[in-house]
Amino acid sequence: MDLDQRLPDLMNRAVSTLDPHTGRLVAGGIARGKTRRRRRYVGLGAEVVMSAAVLAALVVVAMQFVTARPHGSATQPALAPTSPAVPPPKSTPVRTVAVTPQIAAQTLIDLVPRYLGKVGIDKLTGRSAPGQALTEVVIDDGHGAAQVDVAFSYPVNGQSSTTFVCDDPSADKSGCSTTADGTKLWAQQGYEYPADPSRGAREWSVSVLRPNGLQVDLSEWNAPAEKDAPQTRPAPPLTIAQLTAIATSKQWRATVPATEAAKASKLFHPDPPLH
Amino acid sequence: MGVITRGEPEGFVEFASAESRPLFRTAWLLTADWQLSEDLVQETLGRMYVAWPKIDRIDNPAAYAQTVIVRVFLSQRRRRMSRERPAAELPDTSSRDSDHDLEMMLVTALAKLPKRDRVVLVLRYLEDRSVEQVAADLHRSAGAIRTQCSRALARLRAVLSTDALDLMQP
Numbered sequence: 451m452d453l454d455q456r457l458p459d460l461m462n463r464a465v466s467t468l469d470p471h472t473g474r475l476v477a478g479g480i481a482r483g484k485t486r487r488r489r490r491y492v493g494l495g496a497e498v499v500m501s502a503a504v505l506a507a508l509v510v511v512a513m514q515f516v517t518a519r520p521h522g523s524a525t526q527p528a529l530a531p532t533s534p535a536v537p538p539p540k541s542t543p544v545r546t547v548a549v550t551p552q553i554a555a556q557t558l559i560d561l562v563p564r565y566l567g568k569v570g571i572d573k574l575t576g577r578s579a580p581g582q583a584l585t586e587v588v589i590d591d592g593h594g595a596a597q598v599d600v601a602f603s604y605p606v607n608g609q610s611s612t613t614f615v616c617d618d619p620s621a622d623k624s625g626c627s628t629t630a631d632g633t634k635l636w637a638q639q640g641y642e643y644p645a646d647p648s649r650g651a652r653e654w655s656v657s658v659l660r661p662n663g664l665q666v667d668l669s670e671w672n673a674p675a676e677k678d679a680p681q682t683r684p685a686p687p688l689t690i691a692q693l694t695a696i697a698t699s700k701q702w703r704a705t706v707p708a709t710e711a712a713k714a715s716k717l718f719h720p721d722p723p724l725h
Numbered sequence: 726m727g728v729i730t731r732g733e734p735e736g737f738v739e740f741a742s743a744e745s746r747p748l749f750r751t752a753w754l755l756t757a758d759w760q761l762s763e764d765l766v767q768e769t770l771g772r773m774y775v776a777w778p779k780i781d782r783i784d785n786p787a788a789y790a791q792t793v794i795v796r797v798f799l800s801q802r803r804r805r806m807s808r809e810r811p812a813a814e815l816p817d818t819s820s821r822d823s824d825h826d827l828e829m830m831l832v833t834a835l836a837k838l839p840k841r842d843r844v845v846l847v848l849r850y851l852e853d854r855s856v857e858q859v860a861a862d863l864h865r866s867a868g869a870i871r872t873q874c875s876r877a878l879a880r881l882r883a884v885l886s887t888d889a890l891d892l893m894q895p
Contacts, residue, residue, distance in 0.1 A: 453882050457850040464828035465750035465851070475745040475763060479770020480733060487775050643764060 481621075481640070485653075485669075485676070546705040548583075551576025552714040554602045555585040557701050562598070565692040566591040572674065577721035581605065588674050594682030595674035604704035605663035623690075632661040633698070637690045642676055650677060654686045656693040664704060666697040734777045741770050744790050751791060754847050755798050757836035769794040791852055792862045795844045834884040842877035849874055 555574050563569055569589045576585035583602045588595055621640030628634050636657040642650035651673035659665045670686040670693065673679045688696070748769055752762035772793055773786070783789045835843055841863075848859045856874070860867040 454850070454878055457846065458853065460828060460831050461754060461847070461851040464831055465753055468750055468753055470746060470749040470763065472742055472745045475749065475766045475770065476738060476741040478763070478767035479741055480774055482767050482771025483774020486771050
């Protein structure tokens with residue numbers, strides 16, 4: 451019998467006894483889909499390098515903050531008023547705008563030094579999407595450059611996205627929990643390539659979904675890029691507890707004063723928004 | 726260990742659960758490597774996850790996923806040639822007869838073929854796709870696929886041992 455006549459049967463029999471771990475495949479597929487979607491939103495190719503002046507200003511801000519807040523402290527500072535508590539006149543309400551990628555980046559830059567101390571900012575980029583502000587930052591705390599991504603989502607027309615895989619067997623650790631106020635937490639310590647961890651960087655992630663629909667997705671790597679970059683350190687810079695503290699900060703807001711957005715807009719020029 | 730999913734796009738988990746095994750089988754014949762097969766399936770499901778909001782535009786999502794996996798395989802192999810490490814043997818199986826030997830020889834022989842040969846043979850003979858379908862999947866002409874299929878069969882015949890060819894005789 452010719453080979454081509456036997457091949458269909460041979461091939462089918464050669465694979466008929468295979469018994470892959472479908473749970474791991476599904477969980478890994480979903481995890482990669484989420485990463486791919488986030489990466490597509492943020493736009494890896496469009497790196498925006500900050501000017502030296504902006505970088506210097508950020509470092510100064512970070513250093514000032516470190517002076518005021520001990521390294522490793524996980525508590526949120528009370529927002530002290532900078533002027534006497536006089537209510538603004540009703541005729542001049544504060545104009546607010548939807549959170550921007552630059553605001554998301556600024557929020558991350560404000561929060562990270564609380565846990566890592568002084569950090570350098572190597573790269574900043576970001577873009578917006580319906581109901582989302584996305585940013586990608588490469589930081590260096592002196593122990594190796596590392597990429598940190600944020601996807602901040604807020605409900606649009608009453609809809610919010612919730613995509614948690616609570617038990618991913620391809621990761622070292624993963625899990626979900628819910629706090630007393632109804633906030634859902636998801637955390638995972640895994641790899642860029644779960645099926646072959648030796649091929650790429652470690653990826654640690656946390657997602658926080660608040661009852662009001664606001665969601666913060668934070669991911670970090672032990673390399674300055676998700677893929678095709680050498681690992682610069684044994685592990686990503688922030689612990690899961692620190693990532694969680696950052697993600698649960700009340701500084702993540704769906705709307706911000708227009709003046710604040712205008713100030714943050716100088717950080718970088720965002721990639722075109724996604725629709 | 727089960728997978729607990731909440732809030733995933735409607736129908737995706739069911740689709741991925743149903744198709745992960747067929748996808749893995751395709752991946753296994755393409756790579757002959759368990760770990761690479763898992764990687765390939767997860768990457769394919771990841772791409773399907775991203776495409777899922779528009780899945781109703783695709784006539785046959787299962788067939789589409791099979792097309793995606795061969796395209797991912799072709800693109801990944803270009804990056805990973807230096808890391809190729811075909812498996813020395815098949816996973817454990819209960820059958821140890823001549824048929825099993827032949828199946829093992831087939832997988833080992835496939836792993837020695839150029840990647841496009843493997844893809845064409847798998848799509849034609851495992852997936853039972855027509856020449857025209859394979860041509861559309863790989864963005865090539867039907868004539869080119871016929872030629873490649875013929876050459877791939879000849880190469881496979883050359884790679885398979887005499888013992889294997891003998892085992893195929895009725």
